[in-house]
Amino acid sequence: MSMNLRALWILSKLLSACENIDPVKECCDQVCQNAILETATKLALKASEVLIIAGSHGITEHSTKVDDCKHIALRWLAGKLEPSRAKEVLRGLSNCKVNRVCPLVFPDMRHVAKGCGNDISNKTECCSAMENYVSHLQKQSLITNLQALDCATTLGMKLQRSNITKDVYSLCHITLKDFSLQVAKQESGCLLPSLPSDATFDHSSGISFICDLNDNIPAHWPSKSQLSAPCNKTIKIPALPAAANAQIGLYNEDVIFYVLFAASAVTMMLLQSFV
Numbered sequence: 001m002s003m004n005l006r007a008l009w010i011l012s013k014l015l016s017a018c019e020n021i022d023p024v025k026e027c028c029d030q031v032c033q034n035a036i037l038e039t040a041t042k043l044a045l046k047a048s049e050v051l052i053i054a055g056s057h058g059i060t061e062h063s064t065k066v067d068d069c070k071h072i073a074l075r076w077l078a079g080k081l082e083p084s085r086a087k088e089v090l091r092g093l094s095n096c097k098v099n100r101v102c103p104l105v106f107p108d109m110r111h112v113a114k115g116c117g118n119d120i121s122n123k124t125e126c127c128s129a130m131e132n133y134v135s136h137l138q139k140q141s142l143i144t145n146l147q148a149l150d151c152a153t154t155l156g157m158k159l160q161r162s163n164i165t166k167d168v169y170s171l172c173h174i175t176l177k178d179f180s181l182q183v184a185k186q187e188s189g190c191l192l193p194s195l196p197s198d199a200t201f202d203h204s205s206g207i208s209f210i211c212d213l214n215d216n217i218p219a220h221w222p223s224k225s226q227l228s229a230p231c232n233k234t235i236k237i238p239a240l241p242a243a244a245n246a247q248i249g250l251y252n253e254d255v256i257f258y259v260l261f262a263a264s265a266v267t268m269m270l271l272q273s274f275v
């Protein structure tokens, strides 16, 4: 295949992998993300060749080049898609980064370990220690459905390392919502739908977002061998809220506005030399 045909083939693969991403599945399956990485790797290789021919010595690390080239691949992709579709794809990809980790800080769990110790000899004491502990987590942040799964797994692992081997989540009826900020006046937690970008900003009312208030999904006690929770297909999570209540005016630092691209003459030149 000639260079141009091969480049076109890679780009059409990129387009078909990314034009219809499922924002929740993409975070696990990484179909589009892998296509972007593949394109970026090839692009970086090509860029090195161009620089060598031009007599310039490559001083940039290969990984840095690949990262730069990811932006070029994304720019190209965004230009090929309808604006609304492009926005959806780029937000979906950004959300995967946000959803990959539990954003909560887990304080010392000595009290839980003590309350739930001795094989949970006293259920009342154990659950009161557990409730007290999660009430501290609730003060930290609004989280998404996917993050709540991560957080439940992370805490479960930590508790198991403190010798609490029984499923204290089911014993004490801990749900995913228990990990997130509790919404004022409602005695219930607020989980954002899977996409943090469902939050919107309005100059008069501030940040508003949709809460997933009606699903009481029990927190899943992790098994010893468990991998990253959101990608476990046996656990069902609602992609969108079953019944939504808009909550207006709360500010949350986790709501991130993404600036993905910075156009530069160099990246445009590289792109043109590639296609």
Ligand SMILES: *[C@@H]1O[C@H](CO)[C@@H](O)[C@H](O)[C@H]1NC(C)=O
Pocket (backbone or CB within 6 Å): 122, 123, 124, 125
């Ligand atoms: C369990 O702990 C609670 C609170 O600390 C205490 O009031 C209760 O007597 C204990 N129950 C038993 C059976 O030890």
Ligand SMILES: *[C@@H]1O[C@H](CO)[C@@H](O)[C@H](O)[C@H]1NC(C)=O
Pocket (backbone or CB within 6 Å): 161, 162, 163
């Ligand atoms: C857990 O239990 C083991 C064996 O009983 C003990 O050696 C270890 O120190 C305990 N770890 C914690 C964190 O309590």
Ligand SMILES: *[C@@H]1O[C@H](CO)[C@@H](O)[C@H](O)[C@H]1NC(C)=O
Pocket (backbone or CB within 6 Å): 220, 223, 225, 226, 227, 228, 232, 233, 234, 235
């Ligand atoms: C996924 O979750 C199921 C059910 O809780 C569990 O049995 C299984 O080990 C998990 N698999 C992985 C790969 O984590």
